[in-house]
Each structure stands twice: as C-alpha cells, then as structure tokens.
Amino acid sequence: MPDRSPVQTRLPFQRRLIFALMILLIVLMAAMLSGPARAQARANQPPTDLPDQISTLARQLYEVPYYAAGAVPGQIQKLVLQSLTRWLSQNDGSQAKSTYPLDVRVRMQLENYFSKLHYPWFARPVTFVRPWKDEQLIAAGYTLGWSDFDRVNCVALFQRSASGTTIAAVTNFVPEADLYYTFLPDSATGDFRFMVYGNILGKSQPRLTAILYSFDGKTLKNLWERQDVYDGKINITPKTVTLRYLVEDEYVQAIQQNQFPPGHEEIYQVTPQGLALVTDRYIPYRDVALR
Numbered sequence: 001m002p003d004r005s006p007v008q009t010r011l012p013f014q015r016r017l018i019f020a021l022m023i024l025l026i027v028l029m030a031a032m033l034s035g036p037a038r039a040q041a042r043a044n045q046p047p048t049d050l051p052d053q054i055s056t057l058a059r060q061l062y063e064v065p066y067y068a069a070g071a072v073p074g075q076i077q078k079l080v081l082q083s084l085t086r087w088l089s090q091n092d093g094s095q096a097k098s099t100y101p102l103d104v105r106v107r108m109q110l111e112n113y114f115s116k117l118h119y120p121w122f123a124r125p126v127t128f129v130r131p132w133k134d135e136q137l138i139a140a141g142y143t144l145g146w147s148d149f150d151r152v153n154c155v156a157l158f159q160r161s162a163s164g165t166t167i168a169a170v171t172n173f174v175p176e177a178d179l180y181y182t183f184l185p186d187s188a189t190g191d192f193r194f195m196v197y198g199n200i201l202g203k204s205q206p207r208l209t210a211i212l213y214s215f216d217g218k219t220l221k222n223l224w225e226r227q228d229v230y231d232g233k234i235n236i237t238p239k240t241v242t243l244r245y246l247v248e249d250e251y252v253q254a255i256q257q258n259q260f261p262p263g264h265e266e267i268y269q270v271t272p273q274g275l276a277l278v279t280d281r282y283i284p285y286r287d288v289a290l291r
Contacts, residue, residue, distance in 0.1 A: 050079060050083050050113055051112065051113060051114070051115045051116040051117075052116060053079055054076055054079060054080070054113055054114060054116070054117060055116040055117055055118065057072055057075055057076050057079075058072070058076065058117055058118070058119060058120060059118070059119070060072050061119060061120060061146075062119050065146065065150060066120075066146045066150040066151065066152055066175070066176075067150075067175075069152070073144060073152050076144070077154050077170075079113075080110070080113050080142070080154075081140075081154075081156050081167060081170065083113065084106070084109060084110070084113075084140055084156070084158075085158070085165070085166075085167050087109055088106075088138065088158055088160070088165040089164060089165050091105075101129070102129045102136075102138065103127045103128055103129040103138070104127075106125075106127045106129070106138060106140050107125045107126075107127045110123070110125035110127070110140060110142055111125055114142070119146075120144050120145055120146045121145055121146065121147065122143075122144075122145045123142050123143070123144050123145070124142060124143045124145070124178075124179070125140070125141065125142045126139075126141045126142065126143070126179045126180065126181065127139055127140050127141065128181050128194075130183065130192070130194075132186075132192045133190065133217075134161065134162075135159055135160060135161045136159075136160040136161075137157060137158070137159060137160075137168075137192055137215070138157070138158040138159075138160060138165075139155060139156070139157055139158075139181065139194075140155075140156045140158065141153065141154060141155035141156070141173075141179050141181075141196075142154055142179075143177075143178055143179050148201055149176065149201050149202055150176065151175065151176055151177065151178065152172065152175050152176075153172060153173050153174075153175075153177065153178075153179050153198075154170065154171075154172055154173075155170070155171050155172075155173060155179070155196060156169070156170045157169045157170070157215060157220060159217070168215065168217075168218075168220070169215065169219070169220035171196075171213070171220060173196055173198070173209075173211065174198075174200075174209050174211075174227065176200045176201075176202075177198035177199060177200050177209050178198040178199055179196065179198050180196070180197050180198055181194055181195065181196060182194065182195045182197070182236045183195070184212070184236070184238065184270055185238055185270065187214060187272055187273070187274075188272035188273075189216070189272075191214045191215060191216045192214070192215045192216075193212065193213065193214045193215075193223070193274075194212075194213055194215075195210060195211070195212050195213070195236055195241075196210070196211050196213060197209065197210035197211070197234055200228065204251075205230055205231035205246065205248075205251070206231065206232075207228045207229060207230055207231070207232065208226070208228075208229040208231075208232025208233065208234060208243075208245070209225070209226065209227045209228060209229070210225065210226050210229075210232075210234055210243075211224070211225040212224040212225065212274060212275060214274070223273075223274035223275070224268075224274050224275045226243065229243065229245045230245055230246050230247060230248045230251065231245055231246045231251075231288060232244070232245040233245070233288070238270065239269065239270050240267055240268065240269060240270060241267075241268040241270065241275055242265065242266070242267050242268075243265070243266040243267075243268070244263060244264065244265050244266075244283065244287065244288045245263070245264050245288065246261055246262075246263060246264065246285075246288055247261070247262075247264065250262060260284075260285040260286075261285055262282045262283075262284075262285065263282065263283040263284060263285050263286075263287055263288035263289075264280075264281075264282060264283065264288075265279065265280075265281055265282075265283045265287070265288075266279065266280050267279035267280075
C-alpha cells in the first residue's frame with residue numbers, strides 16, 4: 001500500500017475548513033442583509049400602543065401651523081375618545097377600589113395617552129366629575145398646543161349610570177383658547193349647566209371666550225356665549241356672572257393720547273332659562289386692569 005504524502009493528508013482537511021468558512025460567511029451575510037429588512041418591516045407595522053399611535057399621527061404636524069393641520073387633530077381626538085370610552089366602561093363601579101377620585105384618574109388616563117407626544121408641544125387635560133340626578137357626568141377635555149398662542153381643544157361629556165358609561169356629547173369650544181370649567185345651578189327642568197371659558201393670547205391683551213352649556217340627558221345646548229372679549233375677565237357665582245372688559249378701539253385711541261381707556265362691566269343674573277343681562281355700564285380702567 002503506497003504511503004500518503006503529508007500534502008495528500010492535509011488536502012481533505014483544508015477543503016473542509018474552506019467549505020466551513022464559506023458557509024459561515026454566507027450565514028453572516030444573510031444575517032447582515034436580513035437585519036435592516038426586519039427593522040424596516042417593524043417600522044412599517046402600525047403601532048399598537050395608543051401613546052405610540054398618537055405620537056405617530058402627531059409627527060405629521062411637525063412644522064405645520066395649527067390652522068393647516070387638516071384632519072390630524074380630529075384623528076387624534078377619535079383615538080383618545082374611543083379608548084377613553086372603553087376605559088370608563090371597563091372601570092364602572094371601581095371607584096371604591098382606587099386611591100384617587102375619578103376625575104383625577106380620568107386626567108391621568110389622558111396624560112398617559114399623550115405621554116409620548118413630541119410635537120405639538122403639549123396636551124393639557126382638564127376634567128370634572130359631577131353628580132346629576134341618579135347619574136354621574138364626566139367631562140374629559142384637553143388642549144393640544146403648538147404654542148401658547150396656537151391651540152385646539154376638545155371637551156367630551158360622558159354619562160355614567162347603573163347601566164354603564166356612554167359618551168353623550170363632544171364640543172371643540174373655540175380654537176386658540178385654553179380651557180376651564182365652572183358650574184351653575186341646574187335649570188328649572190333639571191338640565192345640567194356648566195360654563196366653559198378660556199383666554200386667547202395675542203395682540204396687546206388676552207381675549208376671553210365663555211360659553212354656557214346646558215345638557216338635558218340627550219343634547220348639549222349653547223345657552224349663552226361671548227367670544228373674543230378684549231382683556232375680558234369673568235367672575236361666576238351661583239346667582240350672577242360678571243364680565244369686565246375693554247373695547248379694543250377705545251384702548252388704542254386712549255393709549256395714543258396717553259390716557260386711560262374706559263372699562264366696561266356687564267352683570268348677568270342666573271335664571272331658570274340661562275342668563276339675563278341686568279347691568280351694562282362704564283367703569284374705571286383700573287377696575288378692569290385688576291385681575
């Protein structure tokens with residue numbers, strides 16, 4: 001039997017080694033090529049987490065002024081209200097199990113929805129819970145802000161009764177304003193009444209908008225409103241609503257003449273039907289300027 005030379009002995013091993021290295025190289029190249037593909041596939045999948053969905057929608061508004069935002073704020077609003085309706089339905093009757101009152105929990109839920117928002121810059125929730133007849137009324141509102149000047153808002157009213165929780169009405173108040181609530185006594189027919197008000201920043205003075213809403217269990221009605229009141233300030237009690245303000249043309253003219261402009265005061269009486277004007281008079285400028 002002929003002896004094998006050292007070269008003949010090494011050749012099969014070298015071939016196996018080269019073959020193994022080629023296989024390893026192919027596997028590594030496949031992994032390198034498939035990694036970006038998998039990452040792109042994950043990027044193309046719609047986010048399933050609600051804060052991610054809202055953040056993804058809101059990215060479309062980057063460098064877009066609020067008045068050109070189109071349908072995106074409405075799409076965000078739809079996601080928020082659908083999820084909040086489900087959450088309230090699932091949490092019916094759980095008040096006793098929670099450390100926090102319901103209005104705080106609703107606000108925390110809204111804060112969670114917007115927790116990944118980068119632009120617009122902020123979403124500020126404003127909520128309330130009020131007893132009404134044998135039900136609870138829950139308001140879930142928020143202001144979506146591009147800046148302190150450019151804002152849109154939403155107020156949703158929910159009804160909670162023994163049979164469950166449903167969304168009763170939605171209003172968008174007015175653009176550019178921030179959002180506050182206060183309450184008036186129920187009407188003679190038992191309708192729930194509340195005031196939504198806020199300031200629009202800009203020009204030389206803030207401008208007030210206030211709307212009195214009435215809810216009869218089915219419909220949200222606008223009973224009274226004042227919009228864009230120059231340097232307006234409002235004081236609301238169970239019996240009266242007092243509005244103090246300036247008139248812009250009078251203000252400009254007085255400033256040009258180095259004088260103080262006249263102030264205006266309107267006092268409304270709270271009636272079973274809504275608000276009735278009882279006083280409309282001039283007042284000193286200082287009485288308007290004092291906040």
